[in-house]
Amino acid sequence: MTDSSVPATALEVRLASRPAGWPTTDNFEIAEAPVPEPGPGQILVRNKAMSVDPYMRGRMSAAKSYVAPFEIGKPLDGGAVGEVVSSNSDDFSTGQQVLHALGWREYAAVDASQATTVADDLPSSAFLGVLGMPGMTAYVGLMDKARFQQGDTVFVSGAAGAVGSLVGQLAKLNGAERVIGSAGSAEKVRLLTERFGFDAAFNYKDAPVGEQLREAAPNGIDVYFDNVGGDHLEAAIGTMNDFGRIAACGAISQYNATEAQPGPRNMFQFVTKRLSMQGFIVNDNGHLKREFFEHVAPLVREGRLIHEETFVDGLRNAPEAFLGVLRGDNTGKMIVNV
Amino acid sequence: MTDSSVPATALEVRLASRPAGWPTTDNFEIAEAPVPEPGPGQILVRNKAMSVDPYMRGRMSAAKSYVAPFEIGKPLDGGAVGEVVSSNSDDFSTGQQVLHALGWREYAAVDASQATTVADDLPSSAFLGVLGMPGMTAYVGLMDKARFQQGDTVFVSGAAGAVGSLVGQLAKLNGAERVIGSAGSAEKVRLLTERFGFDAAFNYKDAPVGEQLREAAPNGIDVYFDNVGGDHLEAAIGTMNDFGRIAACGAISQYNATEAQPGPRNMFQFVTKRLSMQGFIVNDNGHLKREFFEHVAPLVREGRLIHEETFVDGLRNAPEAFLGVLRGDNTGKMIVNV
Numbered sequence: 001m002t003d004s005s006v007p008a009t010a011l012e013v014r015l016a017s018r019p020a021g022w023p024t025t026d027n028f029e030i031a032e033a034p035v036p037e038p039g040p041g042q043i044l045v046r047n048k049a050m051s052v053d054p055y056m057r058g059r060m061s062a063a064k065s066y067v068a069p070f071e072i073g074k075p076l077d078g079g080a081v082g083e084v085v086s087s088n089s090d091d092f093s094t095g096q097q098v099l100h101a102l103g104w105r106e107y108a109a110v111d112a113s114q115a116t117t118v119a120d121d122l123p124s125s126a127f128l129g130v131l132g133m134p135g136m137t138a139y140v141g142l143m144d145k146a147r148f149q150q151g152d153t154v155f156v157s158g159a160a161g162a163v164g165s166l167v168g169q170l171a172k173l174n175g176a177e178r179v180i181g182s183a184g185s186a187e188k189v190r191l192l193t194e195r196f197g198f199d200a201a202f203n204y205k206d207a208p209v210g211e212q213l214r215e216a217a218p219n220g221i222d223v224y225f226d227n228v229g230g231d232h233l234e235a236a237i238g239t240m241n242d243f244g245r246i247a248a249c250g251a252i253s254q255y256n257a258t259e260a261q262p263g264p265r266n267m268f269q270f271v272t273k274r275l276s277m278q279g280f281i282v283n284d285n286g287h288l289k290r291e292f293f294e295h296v297a298p299l300v301r302e303g304r305l306i307h308e309e310t311f312v313d314g315l316r317n318a319p320e321a322f323l324g325v326l327r328g329d330n331t332g333k334m335i336v337n338v
Numbered sequence: 339m340t341d342s343s344v345p346a347t348a349l350e351v352r353l354a355s356r357p358a359g360w361p362t363t364d365n366f367e368i369a370e371a372p373v374p375e376p377g378p379g380q381i382l383v384r385n386k387a388m389s390v391d392p393y394m395r396g397r398m399s400a401a402k403s404y405v406a407p408f409e410i411g412k413p414l415d416g417g418a419v420g421e422v423v424s425s426n427s428d429d430f431s432t433g434q435q436v437l438h439a440l441g442w443r444e445y446a447a448v449d450a451s452q453a454t455t456v457a458d459d460l461p462s463s464a465f466l467g468v469l470g471m472p473g474m475t476a477y478v479g480l481m482d483k484a485r486f487q488q489g490d491t492v493f494v495s496g497a498a499g500a501v502g503s504l505v506g507q508l509a510k511l512n513g514a515e516r517v518i519g520s521a522g523s524a525e526k527v528r529l530l531t532e533r534f535g536f537d538a539a540f541n542y543k544d545a546p547v548g549e550q551l552r553e554a555a556p557n558g559i560d561v562y563f564d565n566v567g568g569d570h571l572e573a574a575i576g577t578m579n580d581f582g583r584i585a586a587c588g589a590i591s592q593y594n595a596t597e598a599q600p601g602p603r604n605m606f607q608f609v610t611k612r613l614s615m616q617g618f619i620v621n622d623n624g625h626l627k628r629e630f631f632e633h634v635a636p637l638v639r640e641g642r643l644i645h646e647e648t649f650v651d652g653l654r655n656a657p658e659a660f661l662g663v664l665r666g667d668n669t670g671k672m673i674v675n676v
């Protein structure tokens with residue numbers, strides 16, 4: 001049964017060309033395409049909200065990485081929430097809200113196995129943020145990869161972003177001694193301490209990261225959640241206490257660099273201080289999904305976990321919204337209302 | 339009861355001054371000092387063999403680290419094996435062979451709690467090498483920190499040294515797919531493949547480490563045991579397979595550097611390849627001592643683990659022997675016959 005209001009054609013955003021360095025809107029093409037017919041076992045979803053995330057920059061390059069690159073001339077993809085408007089699957093019926101991976105388009109034909117219904121007592125955008133990939137990333141990185149323990153002092157870089165703001169709050173809610181964040185504007189730094197409850201925060205553009213971190217963490221740090229790489233990573237290694245742990249989640253400082261950036265010059269401290277570092281990608285950690293949801297959903301329902309969202313309206317503005325994430329324009333999760 | 343042949347005075351090696359950069363024999367003083375009287379609960383040991391190790395370079399500097407610095411004007415210390423010549427402890431009697439931590443002197447008054455008797459069916463030097471700290475370091479780093487698994491391809495830097503040569507052999511004996519080592523001379527490279535059973539080896543002075551490693555490991559590496567740091571670490575990160583693991587044991591390339599060396603420029607691969615790195619110091623791992631001994635002692639008794647030793651005779655030559663270790667003159671474990 002198909003919703004009679006489904007049009008014949010709809011918009012999608014395609015990769016027009018691969019960027020060298022910083023991408024621009026010229027790397028994207030907004031195209032009108034036939035709305036797909038859902039095949040056997042598929043559902044047709046009218047997207048309401050979609051996610052734009054820093055990791056998508058990597059997929060714009062041709063290099064093989066942990067997610068397949070976007071293809072030139074094809075629509076991009078990524079997390080989205082929408083309404084089922086037609087179903088060839090016994091598991092879904094029209095009108096249901098589903099989370100799936102075919103964003104960057106107004107209508108998507110999705111394999112039923114790739115869609116999940118989302119609870120309707122929570123805003124659908126939450127499933128792209130605090131209860132979606134960014135929330136899961138924060139939880140897995142802090143709890144599993146950095147093996148957070150009560151009493152730890154935690155440093156988070158890119159702390160005003162979708163992931164970082166949740167890492168800091170989860171640490172505080174679980175008994176961190178002190179939580180420190182870095183961000184790239186005075187406004188974000190203010191938000192970190194006043195709204196997200198960080199104990200200290202600094203603007204990494206104001207002075208060398210190492211200096212500011214040592215001042216903010218006079219007793220050193222036990223956990224570093226790395227979203228930035230580069231000088232932040234070197235500063236964190238230098239400030240770590242013995243047996244400190246690093247969760248390596250991203251390196252936004254490197255994504256648009258056209259040549260290799262200097263690496264941390266203090267790697268020998270891994271030995272002297274017995275540090276550990278674990279790189280991770282959230283998709284590998286499906287076995288923690290239930291634990292994550294059971295831990296975080298109640299905090300969201302009770303209003304104890306603040307999740308900022310920055311909304312941009314209209315699929316046509318999705319490329320600009322994505323570029324904004326790379327520049328750091330957003331606070332919390334950037335969502336495009338399709 | 340004291341052995342009547344104990345002299346009134348004996349030699350010890352003291353720290354004369356702290357080096358800046360490479361140490362020289364001028365940083366050491368050979369002194370004649372009264373042989374100590376063992377106090378209550380102590381034993382007097384006539385040292386027969388002592389260990390000189392790269393980590394001692396760190397202790398020559400004043401900087402606080404994981405082991406206390408040597409003190410100027412005082413004798414150095416370190417692993418040694420000797421014969422009990424006088425005992426004020428019920429646990430030891432004269433004539434026993436013991437392992438203890440007061441090397442760099444001919445006679446040592448050792449607390450009974452700090453001495454261990456060693457099996458007399460194995461050469462006493464083995465307890466400074468394959469069954470001592472270097473062996474334990476190799477075992478702990480490979481098995482526990484790098485979580486070695488059958489079928490792994492393993493790369494070891496500084497592979498002809500006391501620790502490295504054991505890492506490679508333990509990996510092979512436990513089912514490594516391929517073991518690759520780097521060393522600093524053609525002679526050592528030859529030893530690695532011909533004597534220690536490495537599958538491939540290269541001289542890091544011949545060409546960039548990254549190039550040589552990629553050639554030696556066409557299918558990438560799963561484990562890197564790092565004794566060297568610097569360009570070796572960057573090359574290993576670049577060659578790692580997904581979910582690769584690094585045990586950070588040392589960074590001999592950095593010990594005598596007077597300024598910070600460039601760091602690995604490819605740290606972002608920790609995320610994309612989900613790498614992990616664990617720094618460690620063997621002394622933290624006493625809980626693995628029994629497991630280590632049960633695993634390694636039979637291999638030594640059966641002659642299945644080749645442990646090279648380079649012997650230098652005479653305590654007066656200990657400083658030069660130590661400098662030789664830093665330069666890489668030794669193959670396998672460097673032992674000073676006191």
